Amino acid sequence: MSTNSRMSVAVHVLAWIAYDRRGTDKEVGTSERIATSVNTNAVVIRRTLGQLKTAGLVEGSRGRSGGWQLARDAATITLLDVYRAVGEGEIFALPSAPPDPECYVGYGIHDVLTKTYRDAQRALCEELEKVTVADVLHNALALYITRSGH
Amino acid sequence: MSTNSRMSVAVHVLAWIAYDRRGTDKEVGTSERIATSVNTNAVVIRRTLGQLKTAGLVEGSRGRSGGWQLARDAATITLLDVYRAVGEGEIFALPSAPPDPECYVGYGIHDVLTKTYRDAQRALCEELEKVTVADVLHNALALYITRSGH
DNA sequence: TCTAATGTAACTGCGACTGTTACGTGATAA
DNA sequence: TTATCACGTAACAGTCGCAGTTACATTAGA
Structure with a gap:
């Protein structure tokens, strides 16, 4: 099957934004920074974020110190929401x-x-629908802690 | 999503073969005849039938008066079998x-x-897995009878 | 007003799928 | 034995969607 990876990218993006970076030097979530984590081009991220924004899952602000935030709590965003948002x-x-x-x-x-x-x-x-962005983030962080030794 | 139509073609093919044509002039199921019903090229049908054969769902015979038959009863072939057969x-x-x-x-x-x-x-x-080729055939024939007035 | 970020158009490269032609192989009816 | 018919499959073209990239206009805060 020739599926695309938009769903995976979108979930990654949302989990990235959901992660609380207060107090770090990367507090603001820009498409550039997110792209680094996803390992792709910033425009790809912006395209995905545009769909998530249309679906009401994220809010973006332009201009200097602009960036992205979740529009809802991560625990209320299901992967079904994401699935529909990216137009699958x-x-x-x-x-x-x-x-x-x-x-x-x-x-x-x-x-x-x-x-x-x-x-x-x-x-x-x-x-x-059973899985939320908060679940994904939680499980991903758990893997980071248990496996990487950090 | 950019999916392919192999699954649909395969189910159509199986339902076509499952339909009992004894006593008609089209008793033998050839790739050419099946292609007419599916409205595509015979080679496309042969490719699909090749996958179904590998999966043990159909049996083909070559040579004059060759053609295709189901290897199992249609009621025992589920759409999950087909799904796996076509390599989705x-x-x-x-x-x-x-x-x-x-x-x-x-x-x-x-x-x-x-x-x-x-x-x-x-x-x-x-x-x-809940749906069999026999179910699909039955439902399709029911539509033909109730809607087309034949 | 300078800087930094989004929004988007446009283009490229790549791969998958469908459709088609062509031809070799195998099996049977005549 | 031979002509016919059907499968098996390689090869190629056309189309389409996706991912990646560049470029640039727009926006808004420092």
Whole structure:
């Protein structure tokens, strides 16, 4: 499957912002700094942040000392929110060319598949809804502490 | 998301083969005939059938009067079998470039995401497992009868 | 007003998928 | 035995989406 990594980038970005940096020299979350952690280009981060902003998950301010903040508490942002924010659509695609309507099977197959896919995707979304950005951040930090020896 | 339509094509193909054509002039299921119903090229169908064959879902015979048959009863082939047969991989991808290991968040984020994705995908697979090729065929035929007036 | 950050257009490179042609291989009907 | 028919697969083109990058306008605080 040829999926994209926007979901992963978005969650990383949100977890990064959620991490409390008060008292450090990197207090302000800029696209440049976030890009360093994600290891990509700042424009990629800004594109993702634009989607998260449209979805009401983050707030950005321009100009000097601008940057990004969460619009809601990290514990209230689920991965389903993120999934929808980054515009992830259908997991399964129907062929671009419609099937032969004269064929007994072809006539209704697309409608049947559409319904089946919808059910499957609902199950996926319910699972994503169980996990919040705060969970992800917590688990990531736990790994940092237990594994890296810092 | 930029998914492919292999899953849809594969299910269509299996449902087409599962449909009982005894007594008709189209008794033998060839890639050419199946392609007509799916409205695509026969080679595309053969590629898909090759994967289904490898997975043990269909059996093909070559030569004159060759064609395709199901290797198992349609009621025992689930959409999860198909999903695996066509080599659908991960729904969500991680970025190709690894995150910054020096960053508190970047250090463990990929492992956390991987686990979360696995849980979500498991839920999806469980849903696909509930539906069989026989179900799809049955529902598609029902639509043909109730809607088309045939 | 200088500086630093966002917002976005535009372009490139890359890879995956679909569709197509072509041809070799295998098996059977005649 | 041979002609026919269907699979198996390589090879190629066209399309599309994503990721990365550069460039520049816009915005707003120090």
